[in-house]
Amino acid sequence: xxxxxxxxxxxxxxxxxxxxxxxxxxxxxxxxxxxxxxxxxxxxxxxxxxxxxxxxxxxxxxxxxxxxxxxxxxxxxxxxxxxxxxxxxxxxxxxxxxxxxxxxxxxxxxxxxxxxxxxxxxxxxxxxxxxxxxxxxxxxxxxxxxxxxxxxxxxx
Numbered sequence: 001x002x003x004x005x006x007x008x009x010x011x012x013x014x015x016x017x018x019x020x021x022x023x024x025x026x027x028x029x030x031x032x033x034x035x036x037x038x039x040x041x042x043x044x045x046x047x048x049x050x051x052x053x054x055x056x057x058x059x060x061x062x063x064x065x066x067x068x069x070x071x072x073x074x075x076x077x078x079x080x081x082x083x084x085x086x087x088x089x090x091x092x093x094x095x096x097x098x099x100x101x102x103x104x105x106x107x108x109x110x111x112x113x114x115x116x117x118x119x120x121x122x123x124x125x126x127x128x129x130x131x132x133x134x135x136x137x138x139x140x141x142x143x144x145x146x147x148x149x150x151x152x153x154x155x156x
Contacts, residue, residue: 035078036081
């Protein structure tokens, strides 16, 4: 069944497959996603959930109309905390993937260390940083700087 789902390779090994690389990334970066969401949910006022039940909302409606919008800053912060380091990660693909596993971090590392193409590696790194900067600026634009800097940002 695992071969049918393409989780294991044709030889029956899990290593050197894309599923191994994705599993390694999830294992490494899951705390960066869970902790901001937990902090966001911990601050949630439970009286709002009780009010939704009093208004005869079922669990799914309560989640989508109350819990998810109020925990959205934690979800976005967790996404940024996970996305930024995962884009440059090359270790998981190096150790868990095969030689065919290519991530942007592997390409930059190969250009810099193996092929000695310093200008191409620097240009690719700059493009990656620019894309990350655009994503963070879009986040600040829509979520506000208070969500990024916390309550300290409002005092400044």
